[in-house]
Amino acid sequence: MKVTAGLLVLLLTVCHAEEQPCDGRKDGVQCYGKLGETMLLRLMDNDLGLYRYRWETTTTILMTGGIGGKVNLSEKRFSFTPEEGLMKIIKLERRDSGKYTLNIFNEGGRLIISQTLQLFVEDSVPGANSTRCDQPTLTLPAAYYWLIIQNGILAPTVLVMIGVMIFFALKKKLSKRHRAQEDQEVTYVNVSRETNASQERGRAPTS
Incomplete structure (x- = not known):
């Protein structure tokens, strides 16, 4: 109280x-x-x-x-x-x-x-x-x-409010982390493709 x-x-x-x-x-x-x-x-x-x-x-x-x-x-x-x-x-x-x-x-x-x-x-x-x-x-x-x-009922109400705030804060944090991982994977795929293309051009026979 x-x-x-x-x-x-x-x-x-x-x-x-x-x-x-x-x-x-x-x-x-x-x-x-x-x-x-x-x-x-x-x-x-x-x-x-x-x-x-x-x-x-x-x-x-x-x-x-x-x-x-x-x-x-x-x-x-x-x-x-x-x-x-x-x-x-x-x-x-x-x-x-x-x-x-x-x-x-x-x-x-x-x-x-x-x-x-x-x-x-x-x-x-x-x-x-x-x-x-x-x-x-x-x-x-x-x-x-x-x-x-x-x-x-003030205490239960405050606890519920705090719980909701924590939930959305964690959700927002996880969402940001997920987007960061997706961006990293996309970057990795693009870099890999560019590397493979460079290697293929390097193996092409010269006339």
């Missing part, structure tokens, strides 16, 4: 609130949160070595931080863990929806990194308990895997 749960984590891109944060380290990510619940956003790996950074909306600076200074937050509902790069928003409100930008500056005050995420606060979030993040790696609908694991 632990193996299948691990596979489920690899296959899904649904981000649950207290289990997995929405990964905002990729520019343009869309994160979804449920009204009144808690949201976790991963803004960076950590703040080590970052001279100065600022997280803001189009109208408000929500957080500032950097080397030699503490993190300053303008909202009481927001908390940031620099060691993990995690922003926590409690009791999501509709006004929390919007575009957020993380700007990172070097020692000279020059902007070196700017990445945005779009947060949507909704009454309900389909496919997740509380939050999710949309990324372009979704393979199959989350409801499909949820249905499988609820019925206790």
Whole structure:
């Protein structure tokens, strides 16, 4: 069951609130949160070595931080863990929806990194308990895997899928080997015929 749960984590891109944060380290990510619940956003790996950074909306600076200074937050509902790069928003409100930008500056005050995420606060979030993040790696609908694991047939299904993949991989490999052998035989026959023809011409009597 632990193996299948691990596979489920690899296959899904649904981000649950207290289990997995929405990964905002990729520019343009869309994160979804449920009204009144808690949201976790991963803004960076950590703040080590970052001279100065600022997280803001189009109208408000929500957080500032950097080397030699503490993190300053303008909202009481927001908390940031620099060691993990995690922003926590409690009791999501509709006004929390919007575009957020993380700007990172070097020692000279020059902007070196700017990445945005779009947060949507909704009454309900389909496919997740509380939050999710949309990324372009979704393979199959989350409801499909949820249905499988609820019925206790995830492990057999995964084993069958792996078996089918191995079968076709071996079939493809054997097919390539067979074609290579046929090409080698054809080449050998052609070379043999050319050799025999040369020998026959060499034995022909000269006038």
